[in-house]
Amino acid sequence: MWTSSAALAATAESRRExxxxxxxxxxxxxxxxxxxxxxxxxxxxxxxxxARELRTSRPTVLDWRRRFVEGGIKALYEDRPRGLSFPPLAxxxxxxxxxxxxxxxxxATHWSCSRMAALCGVSAxxxxxxxxxxxxxxxxxxTFKLSNDxxxxxxxxxxxxxxxxxxxHALVLCIDEKSQIQALDxxxxxxxxxxxxxxxxxxxxxxxxxxxxxAALDVLKGEVIGRCMPQHRHQEFLRFLKTIDRGTPRHLDxxxxxxxxxxxxxxxxxxxxxxxxRFHLHFIPTSSSWLNLVERWFGKITTQRxxxxxxxxxxxxxxxxxxxxEQNNADPKPFVWAKSANEIVLKVNRGRAALKMxxxxxxx
Numbered sequence: 001m002w003t004s005s006a007a008l009a010a011t012a013e014s015r016r017e018x019x020x021x022x023x024x025x026x027x028x029x030x031x032x033x034x035x036x037x038x039x040x041x042x043x044x045x046x047x048x049x050x051a052r053e054l055r056t057s058r059p060t061v062l063d064w065r066r067r068f069v070e071g072g073i074k075a076l077y078e079d080r081p082r083g084l085s086f087p088p089l090a091x092x093x094x095x096x097x098x099x100x101x102x103x104x105x106x107x108a109t110h111w112s113c114s115r116m117a118a119l120c121g122v123s124a125x126x127x128x129x130x131x132x133x134x135x136x137x138x139x140x141x142x143t144f145k146l147s148n149d150x151x152x153x154x155x156x157x158x159x160x161x162x163x164x165x166x167x168x169h170a171l172v173l174c175i176d177e178k179s180q181i182q183a184l185d186x187x188x189x190x191x192x193x194x195x196x197x198x199x200x201x202x203x204x205x206x207x208x209x210x211x212x213x214x215a216a217l218d219v220l221k222g223e224v225i226g227r228c229m230p231q232h233r234h235q236e237f238l239r240f241l242k243t244i245d246r247g248t249p250r251h252l253d254x255x256x257x258x259x260x261x262x263x264x265x266x267x268x269x270x271x272x273x274x275x276x277x278r279f280h281l282h283f284i285p286t287s288s289s290w291l292n293l294v295e296r297w298f299g300k301i302t303t304q305r306x307x308x309x310x311x312x313x314x315x316x317x318x319x320x321x322x323x324x325x326e327q328n329n330a331d332p333k334p335f336v337w338a339k340s341a342n343e344i345v346l347k348v349n350r351g352r353a354a355l356k357m358x359x360x361x362x363x364x
Contacts, residue, residue: 008041008065017073034076037064089126097130110138146351149285156341158282159257159291163337170253172219174294179232183208183311209314214240217294222332226325228318234266253278260286293335
């Protein structure tokens with residue numbers, strides 16, 4: 001049988017401080033529990049009664065009674081140091097895991113925790129800890145593309161200059177085409193989102209035709225001029241340029257940022273531009289679509305309006321696109337370009353230097 005403990009001795013000053021700790025809304029719950037244990041023990045409550053009342057264990061009550069006697073109120077705020085629940089790996093073994101992670105395994109493209117653990121004779125949890133501590137993520141892969149355009153720097157400075165220091169009395173428009181937008185209708189109706197469950201969408205669909213969206217993003221205002229057309233040729237591009245010509249003030253010059261798609265450089269397009277002197281085309285470097293801000297807007301319309309949509313016909317898809325453009329222009333929010341041309345060039349140079357130093361480049 002357990003023996004009863006005597007009432008805990010606590011001064012009036014200690015009681016006031018313990019009561020303040022319990023009442024304070026800023027006290028951590030673990031500290032408040034310890035203060036309640038001490039107050040109850042000072043009132044003469046038994047250890048079992050305190051444990052039941054505070055929904056804790058008898059050893060916990062005994063522990064904090066003893067620690068209060070030894071260290072006073074200050075002891076309530078102190079936790080014992082906790083050691084690792086697993087033995088640490090040897091430095092040599094950790095270095096081995098790091099070195100092997102940076103090489104490809106046999107008959108696989110990257111390492112998994114279980115495969116690495118089996119090879120190195122450690123647990124999968126140990127491999128995870130080593131990877132986390134050293135920032136290694138074999139399961140992730142990022143893509144990149146460095147432009148090989150011989151005029152990369154000149155084109156980059158030209159376009160970034162338009163973003164960061166646009167000319168006066170002129171419009172800066174980012175132009176591009178989002179081709180082959182499919183009018184997809186789902187084979188079965190999806191279920192709406194509800195508490196504890198995401199909305200659903202069938203993975204299979206029925207194709208009902210395609211359209212191509214020609215868009216011009218006003219860099220300063222964030223407004224968009226858009227037109228859907230059935231094909232993606234220089235004839236449609238010319239029609240879109242004429243739409244821009246009719247829809248913008250005549251007294252303003254128009255600087256158009258476009259990619260190197262062949263339809264943008266057709267002789268018919270050049271002839272039309274020669275007769276419309278207020279239009280100036282600025283081409284981004286090859287393989288540098290990230291430099292065209294309208295691509296960011298295409299990403300928005302895709303995620304917010306097209307990807308989850310169900311369209312029974314191309315006209316229905318086009319109406320949805322035009323409605324989105326109308327809503328965008330009612331409350332436009334321009335994208336702000338922040339990187340200078342010099343910062344981009346430095347980053348590209350670091351990428352090229354890293355490519356030259358890679359084992360694959362040396363082996364070739």
